[in-house]
Amino acid sequence: MNTVIEVAGLSKRFGGFTAIDDVSIAIEENSITGLLGRNGAGKTTMMQLLTGQEFRSSGSIRVFGEDPVENSGVLARTCFVKESQKYPDDYKPVHVFRSAPWFFPNWDAGFAERLVADFRLPLTRRIKKLSRGQLSAIGVIVGLASRAPLTFFDEPYLGLDAVARQTFYDRLLEDYAEHPRTVVLSTHLIDEVSDLLEHVVVIDEGRIVIDGSAEELRDSASTVAGARTAVDAFVAGRRVLHREELGGLASVTVGRLDAADRKAASAAGLELAGVSLQQLVIRTTTTDTSEGRRSA
Amino acid sequence: MDESRPIFLQIAERIENDILGGALAEEGQVPSTNEFASFYRINPATAGKGVNLLVDDGILYKKRGIGMFVSEGSRERLVAKRREQFSQEFVRPLLAEAVKLGISPAQLITMIQKEGS
Numbered sequence: 001m002n003t004v005i006e007v008a009g010l011s012k013r014f015g016g017f018t019a020i021d022d023v024s025i026a027i028e029e030n031s032i033t034g035l036l037g038r039n040g041a042g043k044t045t046m047m048q049l050l051t052g053q054e055f056r057s058s059g060s061i062r063v064f065g066e067d068p069v070e071n072s073g074v075l076a077r078t079c080f081v082k083e084s085q086k087y088p089d090d091y092k093p094v095h096v097f098r099s100a101p102w103f104f105p106n107w108d109a110g111f112a113e114r115l116v117a118d119f120r121l122p123l124t125r126r127i128k129k130l131s132r133g134q135l136s137a138i139g140v141i142v143g144l145a146s147r148a149p150l151t152f153f154d155e156p157y158l159g160l161d162a163v164a165r166q167t168f169y170d171r172l173l174e175d176y177a178e179h180p181r182t183v184v185l186s187t188h189l190i191d192e193v194s195d196l197l198e199h200v201v202v203i204d205e206g207r208i209v210i211d212g213s214a215e216e217l218r219d220s221a222s223t224v225a226g227a228r229t230a231v232d233a234f235v236a237g238r239r240v241l242h243r244e245e246l247g248g249l250a251s252v253t254v255g256r257l258d259a260a261d262r263k264a265a266s267a268a269g270l271e272l273a274g275v276s277l278q279q280l281v282i283r284t285t286t287t288d289t290s291e292g293r294r295s296a
Numbered sequence: 297m298d299e300s301r302p303i304f305l306q307i308a309e310r311i312e313n314d315i316l317g318g319a320l321a322e323e324g325q326v327p328s329t330n331e332f333a334s335f336y337r338i339n340p341a342t343a344g345k346g347v348n349l350l351v352d353d354g355i356l357y358k359k360r361g362i363g364m365f366v367s368e369g370s371r372e373r374l375v376a377k378r379r380e381q382f383s384q385e386f387v388r389p390l391l392a393e394a395v396k397l398g399i400s401p402a403q404l405i406t407m408i409q410k411e412g413s
Contacts, residue, residue: 032339169337177330177340195303195338215302215342274298 002029004150004182005050010059012045012206019045021206022059030180032172032196034187034214036281037203043186044083046203047152050184051080063150079104079148081139083155087127093138094123097145104146111175112145118167132159140168144175153185165189169196190278200277204285214277221280225251226270234268241283253283303338307346310336312355312374315366322371326356326364 005027012020020042027033035043048054049061052068052075061068068074087096093116101107116123119137127135140156157165173196176183187193200217202210210217221241224231231250242253253275257265265272275283298306314320329347333340347364350356355370394404 031341170334173334173337173340174330177333195336195342198339198341214339215304215345218302274301 003027004029004064005184006060006062007050008060010049010061011057012042012049012054013057019206020049020056023203023206023208024059025201025208025211027182027184027199029182031198032176032183032185033199033201034185034190034193034197035201035203036187036190036210038285041203041285042206043203044154045206047080047154047184047186051075051078051152053080076103076105077149078152079143079146079150080152081143081154081156083158085135085139089128091127092124093121093127093130096127096138096142097123100142100146104148106147106149106179108145108147111147112141115141115144115171118171119164133157133161133164134159136160137164144168144171147175147179147181150182151184153183153187155186155188157187157189165192169193172196190281191276194277197277202281202284209284210281217277217280219274220256221253221275221283222257223251223253223273223275224265224270225249225273226268230268230270234265234270253279303342304345304349307332307336307338307343308349311346311350312378315355315371316374316378320366322366322368324366325362326366328363 003026005025007026008024010020010023011018023046035046037043045054049056050063050068052070055069063071063074064077066074068078097109097112097116100112101109119134119141121134121137121141122130127138130138136157136159140153140160143151143153143156157168160168169192172183185193185197194214197214200210200212200214201208212220223242224234226249228245228248228250231252235252235254238254240252240254244251257272262272311320311326315322320326326347327335329344330340332338332343332347336343347356351358351364354367355374356364357367358364390404391401394401399407
């Protein structure tokens with residue numbers, strides 16, 4: 001497979017604040033990547049750097065093998081759906097979709113029309129008068145119908161209701177299957193998208209804390225629960241990601257368990273449960289300052 | 297989808313279940329990878345991995361340019377494979393729970409006979 005995005009030692013500083021801190025990642029062609037992390041973790045800055053909308057402080061960025069900054073060849077193949085896209089004051093959605101083909105050579109007007117119907121978007125109402133969800137729908141439609149070889153969705157569905165989000169996932173999957181392309185999606189709704197993702201990058205305080213295939217991450221952690229003494233005996237010597245206790249019971253999240261580990265756990269009367277991607281992200285990006293467990 | 301196991305294995309299992317249950321007939325065509333992906337709302341690459349697992353096992357076979365089909369004799373082979381797993385996946389957990397509740401093997405047999413009649 002070809003690498004579409006290649007980033008090495010990338011940093012971005014705003015004055016004394018380091019938004020992106022020595023990041024190195026690679027994203028393969030025709031894959032769906034989730035860029036996950038907490039508010040202010042650096043997801044948007046990362047996307048702005050990759051689309052040439054911010055200048056890096058140091059490090060290197062290669063998109064389609066080239067530097068994206070002021071590079072029309074790269075940017076013509078890129079679509080960036082921003083969290084809060086600004087439009088001219090008197091614009092209506094119809095204007096957005098009419099001007100989209102000027103920027104996106106693969107624009108499919110018929111597909112855009114179907115999406116407008118799916119999302120029940122009023123085409124001729126002023127964008128200023130639209131709800132937050134309808135505003136998000138415009139971005140989602142642009143992102144899908146542009147069929148850009150590289151598409152970034154930054155929190156694409158603020159205000160979208162559950163039905164509209166499901167529509168977005170369904171249309172994304174269908175169209176991605178028909179027209180494979182590279183998609184990078186940032187979101188807080190990890191449970192909703194985890195099955196769509198092939199590659200997961202988790203960023204925290206500007207650093208990459210997880211970078212791997214979604215399939216590998218699925219069984220990279222397990223929760224072991226049961227009598228505290230039995231749990232303690234089982235997890236001794238393992239890396240503990242999280243621990244909860246209730247009376248004589250304990251529930252401990254540890255790293256990957258192999259078949260022998262699982263057998264040993266069930267022989268010891270312990271219950272094993274998988275850890276969802278969302279839980280894994282929470283475990284790896286939580287600063288625990290609770291009593292007696294202050295982390296360094 | 298179950299969180300603890302890889303999705304592609306779960307997809308392969310669901311296809312196997314459909315063959316065992318008769319929903320997918322031998323020599324019948326199975327849905328495409330993309331159809332599986334949109335039906336189960338999963339990444340097409342993951343669906344493809346699940347389907348390929350069954351191709352490697354000889355349960356499914358590809359006809360070039362047409363699609364994917366259920367191999368002849370696959371149902372019988374799946375029954376044999378599942379029977380081997382039956383003890384480990386169903387009988388042992390059943391016995392473990394029975395021990396916890398103080399149910400003797402003789403009582404368990406009576407219960408099974410009662411449920412089965």
